[in-house]
Amino acid sequence: MKSIKYITALLFIFSVSSISAQSGEIEMADVMRESGKIYVVVAVLSIVFVGLVIYAAMIDRRLSKLEKEVNEK
Amino acid sequence: MLKYWWKILAVILVLYTIINGFLIEVPALPILHESIRNLFFHVTMWFAMIFLCGTSWIYSMMYLSSSKIEHDIIASEAANVGVMLGAIGILTGMIWANFTWGAPWVNDPKLNGAAITMLIYLAYFVLRNSMDEEQKRAKVSSVYNIFAFIMLVVFLYVLPRMTDSLHPGNGGNGTFSDLDIDNTMRTVFYPAIIGWTLIGVWFLTLRIRIKKLSYQRESELINSEN
Numbered sequence: 001m002k003s004i005k006y007i008t009a010l011l012f013i014f015s016v017s018s019i020s021a022q023s024g025e026i027e028m029a030d031v032m033r034e035s036g037k038i039y040v041v042v043a044v045l046s047i048v049f050v051g052l053v054i055y056a057a058m059i060d061r062r063l064s065k066l067e068k069e070v071n072e073k
Numbered sequence: 074m075l076k077y078w079w080k081i082l083a084v085i086l087v088l089y090t091i092i093n094g095f096l097i098e099v100p101a102l103p104i105l106h107e108s109i110r111n112l113f114f115h116v117t118m119w120f121a122m123i124f125l126c127g128t129s130w131i132y133s134m135m136y137l138s139s140s141k142i143e144h145d146i147i148a149s150e151a152a153n154v155g156v157m158l159g160a161i162g163i164l165t166g167m168i169w170a171n172f173t174w175g176a177p178w179v180n181d182p183k184l185n186g187a188a189i190t191m192l193i194y195l196a197y198f199v200l201r202n203s204m205d206e207e208q209k210r211a212k213v214s215s216v217y218n219i220f221a222f223i224m225l226v227v228f229l230y231v232l233p234r235m236t237d238s239l240h241p242g243n244g245g246n247g248t249f250s251d252l253d254i255d256n257t258m259r260t261v262f263y264p265a266i267i268g269w270t271l272i273g274v275w276f277l278t279l280r281i282r283i284k285k286l287s288y289q290r291e292s293e294l295i296n297s298e299n
Contacts, residue, residue, distance in 0.1 A: 028101050028106055042091065042096065045091045045095075049087060050088070053084050056279070060275075063279065063282050063286075070286060
């Protein structure tokens, strides 16, 4: 009997939450931003981008050296 | 004045896009939810692609009037970077479409137009590789490339606007600017376009320089043989 009570309670909570979701509230990742975890993603992406940029800059420099060598010949 | 100031600008603008693109407030919309932020990453790829393919178009026309092989090198390398950006644009669009339109590929005129455009540009590279004689290759592919860019504009910008498209701003669909009432998204979107485009131009200059080096070496080898 106890388990049935729990299940009905759970069902009730789910139905209430789904009703509130339908009533015009659009779910956004506000919680994610509030808890601050989105900064982790931003930091990771920034590092990935900066890493790729440094790599491209190194290729750029190596190419400049090569151009110098060829043009001096 | 630093010669590479615009590369630094490009990096700063894209970093700004990555940081603010995730942190600013965006309009809360059904279906889209937070994925509206893809505007800063998916849509900007296409802007950069158009810019590079347009560059390619201009240099193809310049080649036809000047016959300078340098112009043809720039035209082909710009098309190459443009296609690379377009491929990223299609793949990111497929992910976005999968979660908002329900399938990675829907029968949308803009999607099919993008696919046709990519095939047109792939044919440009096939055409180039099929000819060994340098001047002939440059001339024929320049003429083809001029038509290719016109087809790109038709397939990506004219036809989708004449029929119904799921893409914003097409076929009576509202644009993002209608939703972005307080213009917060614009503060990231415009810098993002400039930043990603400049990154594409950076890659373009790298490719042109490599091509010129190998071209120089080839002509040196030919001269030493004679």
